Amino acid sequence: MTRTAVVTGGGTGIGRAIAETLVEQGLNVTITGRRKEVLEETATAIGARAVAFDAADPAAVEGALTELPDRVDVLVNNAGGNAARRRPPVADGDLAGVRELWLAQYEQNVISAVLVTTALTPRLADDGRVILFGSIAGTRGSGGYGAAKAAVHNMAADLAARLGSRRITVNAVAPGLVEDTEFFGGTLTQERREWLISQAFNGRAATPGDVAATVAFLASPSAGHITGQVIHVNGGALLAR
Numbered sequence: 408m409t410r411t412a413v414v415t416g417g418g419t420g421i422g423r424a425i426a427e428t429l430v431e432q433g434l435n436v437t438i439t440g441r442r443k444e445v446l447e448e449t450a451t452a453i454g455a456r457a458v459a460f461d462a463a464d465p466a467a468v469e470g471a472l473t474e475l476p477d478r479v480d481v482l483v484n485n486a487g488g489n490a491a492r493r494r495p496p497v498a499d500g501d502l503a504g505v506r507e508l509w510l511a512q513y514e515q516n517v518i519s520a521v522l523v524t525t526a527l528t529p530r531l532a533d534d535g536r537v538i539l540f541g542s543i544a545g546t547r548g549s550g551g552y553g554a555a556k557a558a559v560h561n562m563a564a565d566l567a568a569r570l571g572s573r574r575i576t577v578n579a580v581a582p583g584l585v586e587d588t589e590f591f592g593g594t595l596t597q598e599r600r601e602w603l604i605s606q607a608f609n610g611r612a613a614t615p616g617d618v619a620a621t622v623a624f625l626a627s628p629s630a631g632h633i634t635g636q637v638i639h640v641n642g643g644a645l646l647a648r
């Protein structure tokens with residue numbers, strides 16, 4: 408039977424590379440995201456199906472269920488981002504602004520994954536695979552974004568324990584700097600980029616393909632004994648000295 412995959416945030420960047428890799432491996436792939444046009448363009452280019460909805464909105468997730476596959480072998484909760492990269496900095500002492508930013512970061516990275524996973528859990532095949540998206544920031548820290556990604560790492564442990572009896576594995580993939588995605592929205596300075604790259608032992612950023620290859624392995628039948636883990640993909644940058 409053809410295995411099915413749902414990749415949230417599959418229209419761009421890392422999610423697109425994951426979806427493309429899984430299609431190449433013969434899976435029937437559905438990509439999701441908020442922007443319908445972006446999704447449809449990617450879906451056509453890579454041979455996937457597109458279903459547009461906001462993963463952080465419970466009503467939208469519920470509404471999308473009729474269009475999502477009845478059986479899900481692989482769920483990749485890749486949708487996420489850092490709202491701080493999309494808005495002006497919060498002014499010193501603006502507590503309401505801090506609250507709003509941290510909630511937005513939590514909603515986009517944690518709530519999106521919780522809602523989609525909860526909605527699709529009854530459809531997960533025994534021996535299924537759930538991949539969550541953490542970050543090096545979830546371990547090293549980076550304001551509300553890092554805190555949200557740390558929560559995602561924590562989710563992997565809990566979900567893995569709860570779904571283990573069905574032989575479903577749950578892992579979080581935690582990339583370091585990945586280029587050629589929309590993540591930074593043009594806000595990464597050359598100085599910061601060079602510093603981030605200097606932290607990696609191999610002296611380079613990741614490509615979306617580096618992360619997709621890791622996800623494809625975790626999604627494969629051969630990865631059945633790896634669960635509840637945070638898998639770092641960062642050229643060693645987490646250990647930088």
Ligand SMILES: NC(=O)c1ccc[n+]([C@@H]2O[C@H](COP(=O)([O-])OP(=O)(O)OC[C@H]3O[C@@H](n4cnc5c(N)ncnc54)[C@H](OP(=O)(O)O)[C@@H]3O)[C@@H](O)[C@H]2O)c1
Pocket residue numbers: 415416417418419420421422439440441442443445460461462463485486487488489515519540541542543581582583584585586588589590591
């Ligand atoms: N790039 C990096 O250096 C890096 C490092 C560590 C971790 N990550 C993580 O890797 C994942 C993928 O990021 P990326 O670098 O590929 O950036 P990206 O190109 O901006 O991809 C993020 C995708 O998520 C979708 N998305 C965001 N919020 C959503 C929501 N509420 N509902 C549905 N879809 C949503 C976006 O599509 P729409 O805008 O159309 O919804 C977009 O396609 C994210 O979780 C990110 O935090 C990235």
